[in-house]
Amino acid sequence: MNPDTMIERVMRTDFPSFSPQTPIREAVAMLARRHTPAAPVIDASGALVGILTEKDCFRPMLNASYYQQWDGSVADHMSRDVRTLPVDLDFVSAAEEFLARSHRVYPVMRDSEVAGLLHRSDLLEAILSASEFGPRPS
Template sequence: MTVGPIDQLVVTDPLILSADMPIRRAAAQMAEADTAAAPVTDDSGTLLGVLTQKDCFRPALQASYYQEWTGRVSDFMSADPVTLPLGTDLVTAAEAFLDHPYRSFPVLDADRLAGMLRREDVFRALIQAG
């Protein structure tokens, strides 16, 4: 099996959220973009965390009980996400998906967000590689 780096698989234009965004707006944007996870960055592109669909379940359920969405992205995001560096090889990325329950990982170029790597794209690449 010939495998290269994940760089071609990285979604370089993911939905990006801010930590102070209302959680309802973030959840709605994620649903509209049909994304399982979205990176949360500051104005300079530094990764602060990741918000997943699962993270949005608590505020959504609370809203169904109390008829009101409350909170900000920073209240629900994972603040210390597992990341992969740009240039990671395909097998190492696949192993990361085996080791963690995530459907996507933020990919960093130095300390800046380069994009998101989706499990489904790594799976397809493994199948194509042989």
């Protein structure tokens, strides 16, 4: 495989992550501040135990607006069934994963550790840059 078309080249390595005990209000604020649609949830042993998405944040946010208080932790609201991608996956296979599901972000794994996050928009840009069809925008 061509190393220039592996997702490791375009994944984000500077990303927020949360522990399951992080207060949900703090996590929602971090996602908003960092303009990221999701962040991995990593336990004390370093294992990926979930992902907190913007969609996951709407229920606690709406409850907070109604009851005038935030309640719960990341563990109470995160998605536990996390689909991941291996660090050595090629662009085409990653694009097929995005086509098959409505995910905007995938955790990228090296062995059992989260090595980065692959955003749908970053992959789209990388494929466009690598393609030979059509003129490239300036």
